[in-house]
Amino acid sequence: MDREFIITIFSENKVGILSQVTTVFTHRNVNIESIAASPSAIEGIHKYTIMVKNDPERVANLVKQIEKKVDVLKVFCYTPNEVVLQQLALYKVKRSRNVEDMVRRHNVRILEIHDEYIVLEKTGHKEEIDELYQMLAPHGIYQFVCSGQVAIIKSRRELLDEYLKYVNAKYQRMMLQENK
Amino acid sequence: MAFSGFSDTSTPQPKKDLPRISGSEAVIRSFLEEGVETIFGYPGGAIIPVYDALYSYRDKVNHILVRHEQCAIHAAQGYARATGKTGVCIVTSGPGATNTVTGLADAMLDSTPVVLISGQVASNTLGTDAFQEINFIEITNSVTKWNCQVKRAEDIPEAIARAFYIASSGRPGPVVVDITKDAQNGLLDFEYKPKKFIRSYQPYADIDNDQISEAVRLINLARKPMALIGQGVILAGAERELQDFLEKSGIPAASTLLGLSALPSDHPLYVGMLGMHGNYAPNIKNRDCDLLIAIGMRFDDRVTGDPSKFGINAKIIHMEIDPAEINKIIYADVPVLGDVKQSLPMITERISKNDHTEWINEFRVCNNIEREDIIEPAIERRGAHLRMGEVVDAVSKEFDDAILVTDVGQQQMFASKYFRFKRTRSIITSGGLGTMGFGLPAAIGAKIGAPEREVCLFVGDGGLQMTSQELGTIFQSNVGVKIILMNNGFLGMVRQWQELFYNKRYSFTELVNPDFELLAKANRIAYRCVERHEDLDDAVREMHSTPGAFLLECRVQREENVFPMVPAGAPVHDIRLE
Numbered sequence: 001m002d003r004e005f006i007i008t009i010f011s012e013n014k015v016g017i018l019s020q021v022t023t024v025f026t027h028r029n030v031n032i033e034s035i036a037a038s039p040s041a042i043e044g045i046h047k048y049t050i051m052v053k054n055d056p057e058r059v060a061n062l063v064k065q066i067e068k069k070v071d072v073l074k075v076f077c078y079t080p081n082e083v084v085l086q087q088l089a090l091y092k093v094k095r096s097r098n099v100e101d102m103v104r105r106h107n108v109r110i111l112e113i114h115d116e117y118i119v120l121e122k123t124g125h126k127e128e129i130d131e132l133y134q135m136l137a138p139h140g141i142y143q144f145v146c147s148g149q150v151a152i153i154k155s156r157r158e159l160l161d162e163y164l165k166y167v168n169a170k171y172q173r174m175m176l177q178e179n180k
Numbered sequence: 181m182a183f184s185g186f187s188d189t190s191t192p193q194p195k196k197d198l199p200r201i202s203g204s205e206a207v208i209r210s211f212l213e214e215g216v217e218t219i220f221g222y223p224g225g226a227i228i229p230v231y232d233a234l235y236s237y238r239d240k241v242n243h244i245l246v247r248h249e250q251c252a253i254h255a256a257q258g259y260a261r262a263t264g265k266t267g268v269c270i271v272t273s274g275p276g277a278t279n280t281v282t283g284l285a286d287a288m289l290d291s292t293p294v295v296l297i298s299g300q301v302a303s304n305t306l307g308t309d310a311f312q313e314i315n316f317i318e319i320t321n322s323v324t325k326w327n328c329q330v331k332r333a334e335d336i337p338e339a340i341a342r343a344f345y346i347a348s349s350g351r352p353g354p355v356v357v358d359i360t361k362d363a364q365n366g367l368l369d370f371e372y373k374p375k376k377f378i379r380s381y382q383p384y385a386d387i388d389n390d391q392i393s394e395a396v397r398l399i400n401l402a403r404k405p406m407a408l409i410g411q412g413v414i415l416a417g418a419e420r421e422l423q424d425f426l427e428k429s430g431i432p433a434a435s436t437l438l439g440l441s442a443l444p445s446d447h448p449l450y451v452g453m454l455g456m457h458g459n460y461a462p463n464i465k466n467r468d469c470d471l472l473i474a475i476g477m478r479f480d481d482r483v484t485g486d487p488s489k490f491g492i493n494a495k496i497i498h499m500e501i502d503p504a505e506i507n508k509i510i511y512a513d514v515p516v517l518g519d520v521k522q523s524l525p526m527i528t529e530r531i532s533k534n535d536h537t538e539w540i541n542e543f544r545v546c547n548n549i550e551r552e553d554i555i556e557p558a559i560e561r562r563g564a565h566l567r568m569g570e571v572v573d574a575v576s577k578e579f580d581d582a583i584l585v586t587d588v589g590q591q592q593m594f595a596s597k598y599f600r601f602k603r604t605r606s607i608i609t610s611g612g613l614g615t616m617g618f619g620l621p622a623a624i625g626a627k628i629g630a631p632e633r634e635v636c637l638f639v640g641d642g643g644l645q646m647t648s649q650e651l652g653t654i655f656q657s658n659v660g661v662k663i664i665l666m667n668n669g670f671l672g673m674v675r676q677w678q679e680l681f682y683n684k685r686y687s688f689t690e691l692v693n694p695d696f697e698l699l700a701k702a703n704r705i706a707y708r709c710v711e712r713h714e715d716l717d718d719a720v721r722e723m724h725s726t727p728g729a730f731l732l733e734c735r736v737q738r739e740e741n742v743f744p745m746v747p748a749g750a751p752v753h754d755i756r757l758e
Binding site (some may be wrong): 013015064071 | 295317319322325326329376377378379380381382502503504506507508730
């Protein structure tokens with residue numbers, strides 16, 4: 001049965017990695033639901049957050065195929081309850097009394113007000129963003145854009161640190177052996 | 181950080197004591213640092229500077245001029261698989277580069293270490309659709325283990341060091357280094373440091389003792405175990421370790437197509453080849469096994485048939501270097517991740533000495549059925565026409581201990597099953613990608629890599645014509661390959677499927693062929709044609725005693741089928757003898 005997974009990928013900050021990563025998805029026949037790329041908290045290391053909805057076994061294999069890419073450091077896969085998830089959406093909506101009431105009730109930020117339209121920003125879960133969209137739709141949405149979901153794991157430290165410690169120790173051992 | 185990668189932004193620090201040379205010369209000198217002796221390539225506009233540098237190193241590096249870039253890769257693959265070294269190619273940008281894609285894909289699927297240097301337009305014209313510009317990095321993302329584009333001369337040594345390390349370590353594969361023309365022409369202070377560590381790339385897993393213990397436990401308990409030998413054994417150089425393991429455990433062993441020759445064909449524990457057109461015994465006994473020990477193999481669908489029925493009564497131990505292969509097709513009860521050269525002795529040391537005589541006899545019974553029903557009739561010198569099986573048998577008898585190279589199709593299956601292997605690295609064939617046209621250039625590479633050995637290529641009339649331009653390479657570079665052309669006037673394997681599964685509708689599988697004698701003569705290659713059983717041995721002897729290359733055209737029966745056969749998608753124990 002298809003389930004939702006959040007795949008976080010840590011890679012060296014090099015040109016073309018995103019393309020290498022997405023190639024794995026097309027090759028292994030897994031659709032990307034959303035994608036976000038950003039620097040991580042560790043200098044020189046990039047982080048990709050990719051949402052998929054697929055069979056758990058297929059996702060487990062996909063994760064290993066991504067990790068196989070030489071410039072990818074480590075890939076983690078989470079279920080939605082292991083992470084804090086957020087995404088951001090912008091709505092350009094026709095101005096009206098109803099819309100302005102709705103804005104007040106739904107904790108939506110107003111970014112810009114024009115004579116004809118109003119630009120709204122909503123940050124939250126995918127469901128909240130969809131819900132607001134449904135509510136605004138009857139009033140006329142001129143434009144809509146939504147970011148990929150981003151996720152932070154609930155454990156305190158970045159799990160990548162442990163991987164980096166492991167490879168660093170391996171490197172030190174190798175250098176020691178060579179110097180002998 | 182001590183192990184940070186080469187960056188695109190750092191400013192180079194000039195060092196006075198280092199030789200200042202061009203990027204092109206740095207390419208060649210990096211090759212020399214890596215011990216490269218032979219390069220397969222084809223020049224063109226965007227790679228001229230590297231060829232110019234090569235001109236000064238002609239006495240140190242042997243360059244083989246192929247006739248098509250696809251064949252540069254296939255030849256490098258043949259070279260790599262015959263020698264165990266990394267194959268090296270140079271091609272130009274644009275069409276030169278795109279022509280290599282089939283070869284790269286082949287090397288990717290068959291885990292062959294190849295380093296390809298491709299020329300690229302100057303960096304200031306990148307992205308302008310310049311003459312012979314193509315985004316080669318994007319194109320090769322899914323057919324390489326790693327690729328990179330180099331736009332500055334000073335990054336060349338580091339890129340090439342990475343390329344060789346990545347291509348040859350862990351599960352080997354092809355890598356591409358795409359070098360812009362200005363980087364080739366630029367100057368740098370040359371210093372070469374072979375790569376041994378990349379923090380984002382850990383090719384050898386630490387072997388898990390618990391997994392070893394569990395494997396040992398299952399092996400000691402098993403009553404009907406079978407080992408499945410893959411190319412991983414050869415790539416790891418673990419042939420000795422394999423034999424030690426088998427001989428102590430007494431476990432019968434079958435081989436995948438690419439694992440052939442890791443164990444000699446006459447080894448008492450060898451029970452035949454796996455797969456759709458493999459031998460009868462290892463397929464039919466698959467259902468009876470209670471333990472399958474897969475050693476450096478990846479459960480290709482041509483090996484497993486219906487994977488849900490594969491080893492249906494067996495526990496699976498999967499010894500494999502690539503974590504992504506574990507549980508990809510067949511669930512492993514005990515995965516043993518790591519290099520089999522390390523993990524096999526750890527298991528051998530701890531298992532009890534055993535023999536499975538009765539169980540092995542079950543294989544022998546099946547082997548005998550296949551010998552009587554299939555093999556003996558196939559190699560018997562009777563019937564109106566010459567047949568592929570008897571040709572392979574005759575060549576294998578005459579050429580003791582040759583390297584077998586095959587193309588793809590019926591001759592591939594006949595050759596791999598009827599050829600007898602004495603030592604490792606004796607089969608070179610396109611397994612994963614099934615590339616017709618692979619054979620001739622791969623045979624060239626194999627012969628150049630192992631000049632002391634005979635190289636026998638079996639190729640069909642279809643496959644030969646896919647890359648027959650390389651007969652010119654054979655003449656120019658004086659490559660002594662023995663080409664056995666199985667000419668049946670058909671694309672035989674497809675025709676077989678059309679006969680068996682498509683109601684004999686032979687849709688575009690019949691070939692009207694050129695005169696192969698003239699083709700051989702045009703390329704000044706010795707030639708003989710054989711059509712009758714009684715001329716076969718003499719013809720094969722003539723081929724053997726003739727120095728240099730030889731094309732032996734065997735006019736074989738037009739409609740012959742390869743059996744046994746597992747129908748596509750069926751469980752392997754449904755193997756058909758006819």
